[in-house]
Amino acid sequence: MSNIKEDYIRKLSQIIEIGRLIIEKSKYLDVKSKKAFVNSGDEYLKIINEKYCTLTQLKSISKMFLPFWNEAIGVDIELFWIELKNHNLDFERKDELIFALAKNRFRRVDQGFSARNNWEEMKDMKSLKDRFLDSEIEQIGKIIEVDESKRVKILKKCLEKKQIPQSQYLKFGECWAYLSYCNLLEKYFDQEQKDELSDIHRNFKSV
Template sequence: MTKIEKIEQILKTVEIHEKIVRKSTEIDNETKPYFLELSKFTKDCLTNESKVSKLNSYQIKSLENELLIYWNETISVETEKFWTEILSKKINIQRKEPLKFALDKKRFRNVEQGIGARKYWSELKTINSVKDNFSKTEIVKIDQIITEDENKRIGILEKCLTKKVIPKSQYLKFGECMAYITNCELFSKYMTEKDVDELHEIWRNFKS
């Protein structure tokens, strides 16, 4: 692929990126301006003749990688829409797939991906791009990984609630679990309001 072809490909990717970001109901309003500024910067670098002439292949690849970080690291309905459009426009970009990682390692790479899977998997597994990419057996396995992730996280919180303390070695994990259960709106499934208040009190009183 020539330099010009690569640039044209990235610019098409920017268009898809912008369209989905502007309409997004998954990306919060504080983050959207950053993503739109990123596309503006990328377009400026790749359409300004004086800048383009100075770009080498490594710099062009870096611009592409920066643009793709979110779409490579998230699990969501809009992420699937992004990659479906990339495929339909025949843009030759390699996708990193968090769900493939989860299947291989039997866990999610980080709490953000766990949250995305828990929030969106019920819808995601009905989407053609996911059904085409994963076998029925793999879809069942992802279901199990999500359930195990949820159970493990609520288990950590319940232990801390029972002992009225957060072990120092578990502090970061506790914070991740609180973020997971909060973002996935699961507190009412497992705990009373009193339990939740007590957890926050334990968190506030943690001493390093």
């Protein structure tokens, strides 16, 4: 058991360090996000190396660390799993792109806008071409296009009606976040329209 645990500590420490290096070099994350990620990794390493942890506890730490790398979509995520494969680190990957292909949509809005922002670089990565057919990669691209189009239509409809339907309040927020994160608001709305959308959101009253 001791050897098994020591091997797991080594592997877990490695994936945390790999994650740190990728995040530090990322061109898709801001400084604040990078700092938060690195700090959390440092805390995990401190627990692993300074406290006596059972194998079960170590596996729990891996479950706390891996969700970002399993649930997010983007170039950084691809690089992380490439490095794990190169280092023979056999942690299970849950690929959200498989879900997107099966359901023809992304599970969450943050996955959608990350895919939108990363896609031009991501679609040509070998790791994607190794996992998916050309037709599937093309389909993911179309899912991204449709996702963007639907979100723009929702905002334009609210602008046209000058109100947010009660059932669409959360969706409005998601659409606004999507276009803001992807720097697309200026592509679809002028300043007057953006101000009006802000007023519509601010004046929303739930019933």
